[in-house]
Amino acid sequence: MSIQTISLAPISEKGGGSALITNKDYQNKGLFVQTYGCQMNEYDSQKIGELLQQSHGLNLVDDTESAEVAIVNTCSVREKAQEKVFTLLGRWKKWKEKKAGRIICVGGCVASQEGELIRRRAPFVDIVFGPQTLHRLPQLLEQTIKGKQSHLKIPLSMDISFPEVEKFDRLPIPVANGVSAFVSIMEGCSKYCSFCVVPYTRGEEFSRPYLSVMEEVRELSRQGVREVTLLGQNVNAYIAEFEDGSPCDFSTLLTEVATIEHIDRLRFTTSHPMEMTNDIIQCFQSIPQLANQLHLPVQSGSDSILNRMKRGYTALEYKNIIRRLREIKPDIHLSSDFIVGFPGETEEDFMQTYRLVEEVKFSRSFSFIYSARPGTPASALPDDVPLETKKQRLYRLQELLAQQTEEIENQLVGTTQAVLIERLSRKSDNQVAGRADNNVVVNFSADTDLIGQFVEVKITERLTNSFRGVLL
Ligand code: SF4
Secondary structure, three states: OOEEEOOOOOOOOOOOHHHHOOOHHHOOOEEEEEEOOOHHHHHHHHHHHHHHHHHHOOEEOOOHHHOOEEEEEEOOOOHHHHHHHHHHHHHHHHHHHOOOOOEEEEEHHHHHHHHHHHHHHOOOOOEEEOOOOHHHHHHHHHHHHHHHHOOOOOOEEEEOOOOHHHHHHOOOOOOOOOOEEEEEOEEOOOOOOOOOOHHHHOOOOEEOOHHHHHHHHHHHHHOOOOEEEEEOOOHHHOEEEOOOOOEEEHHHHHHHHOOOOOOOEEEEEOOOHHHOOHHHHHHHHHOOOEOOEEEOOOEOOOHHHHHHHOOOOOHHHHHHHHHHHHHHOOOOEEEEEEEEOOOOOOHHHHHHHHHHHHHHOOOEEEEEEOOOOOOOHHHHOOOOOOHHHHHHHHHHHHHHHHHHHHHHHHOOOOOEEEEEEEEEOOOOOOEEEEEEOOOOEEEEEOOHHHOOOEEEEEEEEEOOOOEEEEEO
């Protein structure tokens, strides 16, 4: 089997070349999409579903058995996530062998970084595409289907290039899937933190044009969306232009999106502390729709580790950002990411992280043991912290983080929160569930007609990952 890296002809229709292709043979057949990784990948998976629905009439299904096309949208940020993909592909090989015409596609960051490896380890895969070329999936699929139908020796179709301008131009018209939606505003990252693969798998930072963002949010609003989360690897780096050529940075974009009718709550993720400008901090004061919550990854509390991670800020600078935010929003819910056991991390370096957590106090966080990702600068450093030490440090840090989560969340019991009702509750048939301003999930009894409405709810009990409340 050979690899084919194809360069497809440009598609002229804005809103997706997807409508161009109507291969009847796959009309109404099932499409299964397995997503690993971050919210960017979840967003991309949703777009994949919309694209292939429009291009080939494929319908999203919940399992591979009822599918004709199976796609895994991968993540390579952690080593385990990458291995998971190959384990999954092993299972899908058997699935494919059971019925002629089945198609396997691999997208996302592992595809982008490890196209050759996929060819070697999983030669039964039909299509490999990167995060920046998912909009070309209809053509890649069409080519594969035609190859199967003509019984030619079918080459693996691979397109993992970075045609940055195209992707945003050719996404399908969004289809709201509830009252809350993600909107991607930029792609890639140019920060090149020494441990991270994202700049190599998703490319350099590229901001979506201002009008394209506004069009998507307006369309979602027309479809009943009330809450929007602006997405990007580093949304703070957003920079585009207004029609008259004047610059539109992230704080300006936030202000503009907040003017769209019926969008009553705004969130954004992920932010980089280095670009958490005063203008963005001030948005928490000037934009009432901006939620009382921020995810701001710090990674470490040690300046020497931060320097080796190439994060571009010191622990003091990070704490200063938090101080200024809390002057505006004293009860803002903060979450963060931490890596323990980075090369050269001493006990004192770790304790500086521990003390930063004690000082800042986070509501929710994500913490991981460092593992070298191939091709990153940090992978050339000696991975010299023993695994047992890494595990112990992670355990100590996670205990502290869990204790803080409990303390902060217990304080919510008895308070009244504005909750956007999103759906039926998974806890009980007779209840609905929604999110409060600070992003916690609340379950309570209410008429299902209220789904899509903001209501006042008194929090009565803290559960493991959510809360119970009473509609006021
Ligand atoms: S800011 Fe650093 S960690 Fe985040 S995506 Fe960019 S390179 Fe990776």
